[in-house]
Amino acid sequence: MSENAYVCPYCQSENIQSYNIAYAGGFSNVNGVTTGVGIGAGGRVGVGIGNTVGTQQTALSMMAKPPMKKSIATYVLKWWIAIQFGLVLLLWISGLSKHESSLIIYFGAYALLIYKTYQRYVWNRDTYPGLRRDWEHTYVCLRCGNSFLL
Ligand SMILES: [Zn+2]
Numbered sequence: 250m251s252e253n254a255y256v257c258p259y260c261q262s263e264n265i266q267s268y269n270i271a272y273a274g275g276f277s278n279v280n281g282v283t284t285g286v287g288i289g290a291g292g293r294v295g296v297g298i299g300n301t302v303g304t305q306q307t308a309l310s311m312m313a314k315p316p317m318k319k320s321i322a323t324y325v326l327k328w329w330i331a332i333q334f335g336l337v338l339l340l341w342i343s344g345l346s347k348h349e350s351s352l353i354i355y356f357g358a359y360a361l362l363i364y365k366t367y368q369r370y371v372w373n374r375d376t377y378p379g380l381r382r383d384w385e386h387t388y389v390c391l392r393c394g395n396s397f398l399l
Contacts (some may be wrong), residue, residue, distance in 0.1 A: 257390035275310015
């Protein structure tokens, strides 16, 4: 590996930081007077709870946010509830006499949910690791602000 491997390809600065470090290092607890929610000096976005406790995250840290896996459990739960409500609504609108067609829609909705859930599972299995790996090798130049893979 060349001795110039760890420099910014845009401006050749050695003042670069991995996304991993940039992300983790961008949080700080703030105590005392808060400015509420907004962008303050230095591009910091503050989220204040009450006027004493809060967490600040730098803009740099937000930019370096790691890719997230798609949630499975929350997704299933949310849609399961939606389907239950949908069925009740359907039965209420159509009347209980049309129970059979309601059941077909009901099971159709479940089949679709299973399919969509499977797609999320496959994304987590096949696509996410690559994104995560890229993220682990992404650096940000603290001089010119460009991001790049190393
Ligand atoms: Zn640079």
